[in-house]
Amino acid sequence: MSQTWIVLSGKGGVGKSTITAALAVTLARRQLPTVAVDTDIGLRSLDMLLGLHNQIVYDVIDVAHKDCKLKYALVRYAQAPSLSLLPASQLGSSGDLTEEMMERIVRKLRKRFSYVLMDSPAGLEHGVVCPLQSADHALLVVTPDDVSIRDAERAIALLEANHKPRPMLVVNRVVPEMVASGEMYSPQTVANTLDVPLLGFVPEDRGVLRAQNRHQTVMDEACPAQQALLRISQRFLGEYVPMPPFQRKRRFFGLFG
Ligand SMILES: Nc1ncnc2c1ncn2[C@@H]1O[C@H](COP(=O)(O)OP(=O)(O)OP(=O)(O)O)[C@@H](O)[C@H]1O
Ligand SMILES: [Mg+2]
Structure with a gap:
């Protein structure tokens, strides 16, 4: 049975497109028929993140206005x-x-793909409400700061108003050392505050930008964010993968660090 997900946040720039692209690639590498739909009209980004920007002829608006068949835009x-x-x-x-x-x-x-992942624009206006109506599930992306959390609360209210189930949460740009020292909210604290289930967290990682600059997804870059997104994808598919702890690494006779 096909699943349709919307990836939303409220606040802009928190990593929705990065996470949509990484999740889509990971599902596809498992041979799961997946389509990533960019619904950020006028400000598309998934094409660049996937390195497909030179291959686009038609787009979702052409299909919507019946200027081309769906198969020619994919x-x-x-x-x-x-x-x-x-x-x-x-x-x-x-x-x-x-x-x-x-x-x-x-x-x-839905007839062609098992997973339809819709990357939505920032905000909570028509650009988000439109794909949200077609979604069965939602993935909420937040960064561990008060502004993002407050906007996420409004995104949850929007989902509720549209009779959608509670979203799964991904906390992005987490700095583990700051969480360990109490300077940053832990992903679980963010999840408890929002009262939504935590799918996982992604660390702040320069590998994300390195991959982006090469027009590759972070799944092609050996880095901590890649490992985190792999764990998130496994949990997304219902596999049990424990969350790594936030203890500060201790030196033990100078051998471990
Ligand atoms: N875990 C991370 N570590 C470091 N940089 C990151 C991380 N996640 C995302 N970024 C960077 O943050 C920026 C915004 O990411 P992205 O475009 O995915 O956000 P978005 O929520 O889709 O933005 P918009 O709301 O504008 O659509 C990008 O430059 C990306 O490289
Ligand atoms: Mg985006």
């Missing part, structure tokens, strides 16, 4: 062919896509 991710991208348009605005158009497109995608 771009195959060659490194893991189970993944396709339905790109957002480079121009235009969220108003170019209605809830009915989105529902029609998602209905078709």
Whole structure:
């Protein structure tokens, strides 16, 4: 049975697109038919994050307005062919896509893919409400700070108002040393504050930007964020993977550090 997820946050720039791309690639590497849908109309980014930006001919708005068939707008991710991208348009605005158009497109995608992952824009306006209507599940991305948490509370309220189930939480840009020293909220504290289940956390990691600058996902970069996103993907698929602890590493006779 096909699952449709919206990735949302409220606050912008917290890592929705990075996490959508990484999750989509990981599912596809397991041969799970997956489509990543960029619903950030006018400000698309998944195409670049997946290195597919030179292969786009048509986009979701062309499909929505029946200027092309869905199959011509889908771009195959060659490194893991189970993944396709339905790109957002480079121009235009969220108003170019209605809830009915989105529902029609998602209905078709569900027939071809097991996982439909919709990356949403920042904010909680029409650009988010539109894909949200077609989603069965939600993945909420926050950074461990008060502004992001407050915006996430509003995102949860928006989900509730639209009769959607409680989201799964990913806390991004966590600095483990700061959590260990009590200078940053722990991912579990963020989850408790928001009263949502914690799927995992991703550390602050320069490898994310390194991968992005090469137009690759972080899953192609050997770094702590890659390992964290692999664990998140495994939990997403229902596997039991414990959360790593936040103890500060202790030196023991100078052997371990
Ligand atoms: N764990 C991380 N460590 C370091 N940098 C990160 C991490 N996660 C994301 N970033 C960086 O944060 C920036 C924003 O990420 P991204 O575009 O995924 O956020 P977004 O929520 O999709 O933004 P928008 O709301 O604008 O769509 C990018 O430059 C990305 O490289
Ligand atoms: Mg984004």
